[in-house]
Amino acid sequence: MKESGPLNGAIQISGAKNTCLKLMGAALLTDEPLTLTNVPRLSDIRTLSVLLESLGVEVARLQEGRVMVLSGRHITSRRAEYEIVRKLRASFNVLGPLLAREGEAIVSLPGGCAIGARKVDLHLMALEKLGATITLEEGYVHASAPGGLRGAVIEFPFVSVGATENALTAATLAKGTTVIKNAAQEPDTVDLALCLTQMGARISGAGTSEITVEGVDRLHGATHEVIPDRIELGTFMIAPAICGGDVELIGGRRDLLQAFCEKLEATGIEITETPSSLKVRRPNGRVKAVDVTTAPFPGFPTDLQAQFMALMCTAEGTSVLEETIFENRFMHAPELIRMGADIDVHGGTAKVTGTKQLAGAQVMATDLRASVSLILAGLAAKGDTVVNRVYHLDRGYERIEEKLSAVGANIQRVSGHE
Ligand code: EPZ
Numbered sequence: 001m002k003e004s005g006p007l008n009g010a011i012q013i014s015g016a017k018n019t020c021l022k023l024m025g026a027a028l029l030t031d032e033p034l035t036l037t038n039v040p041r042l043s044d045i046r047t048l049s050v051l052l053e054s055l056g057v058e059v060a061r062l063q064e065g066r067v068m069v070l071s072g073r074h075i076t077s078r079r080a081e082y083e084i085v086r087k088l089r090a091s092f093n094v095l096g097p098l099l100a101r102e103g104e105a106i107v108s109l110p111g112g113c114a115i116g117a118r119k120v121d122l123h124l125m126a127l128e129k130l131g132a133t134i135t136l137e138e139g140y141v142h143a144s145a146p147g148g149l150r151g152a153v154i155e156f157p158f159v160s161v162g163a164t165e166n167a168l169t170a171a172t173l174a175k176g177t178t179v180i181k182n183a184a185q186e187p188d189t190v191d192l193a194l195c196l197t198q199m200g201a202r203i204s205g206a207g208t209s210e211i212t213v214e215g216v217d218r219l220h221g222a223t224h225e226v227i228p229d230r231i232e233l234g235t236f237m238i239a240p241a242i243c244g245g246d247v248e249l250i251g252g253r254r255d256l257l258q259a260f261c262e263k264l265e266a267t268g269i270e271i272t273e274t275p276s277s278l279k280v281r282r283p284n285g286r287v288k289a290v291d292v293t294t295a296p297f298p299g300f301p302t303d304l305q306a307q308f309m310a311l312m313c314t315a316e317g318t319s320v321l322e323e324t325i326f327e328n329r330f331m332h333a334p335e336l337i338r339m340g341a342d343i344d345v346h347g348g349t350a351k352v353t354g355t356k357q358l359a360g361a362q363v364m365a366t367d368l369r370a371s372v373s374l375i376l377a378g379l380a381a382k383g384d385t386v387v388n389r390v391y392h393l394d395r396g397y398e399r400i401e402e403k404l405s406a407v408g409a410n411i412q413r414v415s416g417h418e
Contacts, residue, residue, distance in 0.1 A: 032221030151176030252278030289317030
């Protein structure tokens with residue numbers, strides 16, 4: 001990609017990857033079909049489809065992949081293999097629903113990943129509280145509850161999105177009442193609770209730190225629309241902030257990203273909400289430096305820290321970015337430095353001093369959000385920027401080069417089509 005002038009036009013925001021992955025897992029809870037609409041077309045979604053199919057779920061994609069019908073009438077396997085789980089950590093979230101429906105689940109441990117150790121101890125603690133017996137055998141978690149799960153009080157020591165969602169799905173079919181304390185409040189978790197409720201689950205408190213679930217005997221099918229992807233939204237909000245211009249994000253909602261919007265506004269960006277979109281405009285020249293600390297929802301999302309850092313590399317002044325969720329989530333910093341950025345990383349803190357002009361370079365994508373931060377920086381950099389390993393991008397951004405070039409960005413895919 002090359003330096004791009006002001007961006008103008010509209011971008012359609014796709015359905016949320018991280019929400020959709022958890023909704024798909026919910027299909028394991030019922031023998032009736034679950035229909036999801038506004039499904040994003042991403043490689044992570046395809047990977048989870050393959051896993052669900054290996055468990056016996058029939059997956060049909062309609063309307064060019066936008067609609068997915070998942071039918072878990074016959075579960076044919078209770079074992080999620082390492083070969084698939086290692087590719088996608090969210091696969092671990094089949095554990096709760098599979099165990100709740102079948103009384104047994106054997107799921108590979110996902111292993112480490114670039115952004116941190118990403119343990120699963122909280123997932124296992126929650127399922128044990130619900131009465132499961134858990135053993136670890138040859139890299140697999142073996143969970144069993146032959147007599148069914150029992151409602152319990154689960155108190156997490158800190159917020160985990162995945163563990164909250166595993167506990168929530170499992171508790172829907174447990175006998176009695178489950179109370180999840182210090183629960184994740186992410187929009188993804190709220191949307192999952194909404195879908196489960198449409199399937200007949202009895203859930204209250206989703207979106208607060210305490211979720212209560214009254215177990216039911218069985219769930220039924222439902223049709224549910226996936227919420228817009230707030231991380232894709234935030235990423236594309238930074239594009240006009242970094243290049244200048246005026247871009248409308250169709251499907252964008254401020255309530256999905258309140259803390260992020262406030263920080264972006266503090267840099268000097270104007271954000272206007274319409275009934276169906278968010279409009280983002282950079283009124284003047286460079287943005288101002290603003291400090292950010294990542295936190296669970298409703299705080300500033302860790303999944304937008306790398307993109308915000310790219311913006312801060314071009315800001316006037318020095319900002320301090322603190323990452324509190326993952327221990328190793330600054331891998332984009334050395335790549336941004338190769339593009340002329342001034343960044344000093346100490347542990348979980350990065351000091352970023354803005355420069356007037358970044359310079360294009362060959363850079364390496366290390367994970368999904370790191371790769372997109374390099375794209376954003378490349379749009380602001382003089383000369384050519386070549387991002388290698390773009391398969392990371394295809395995990396979570398649908399047709400990113402088409403969406404960005406439609407608003408005037410100078411970007412093209414050279415190779416690495418999915
Ligand atoms: C979800 O991951 C998202 N993934 C991540 O998005 C996101 O960064 C993260 O939540 C935080 O918002 C999906 O939803 C598929 P956590 P998750 O459990 O659920 C530690 C992206 O780029 N922890 O909330 O795995 C963990 O190591 C991805 O789209 C334990 O110690 O995140 C981390 O430090 C990346 N033990 C912290 O908690 C556990 O049992 C929060 O992780 C579980 C988590």
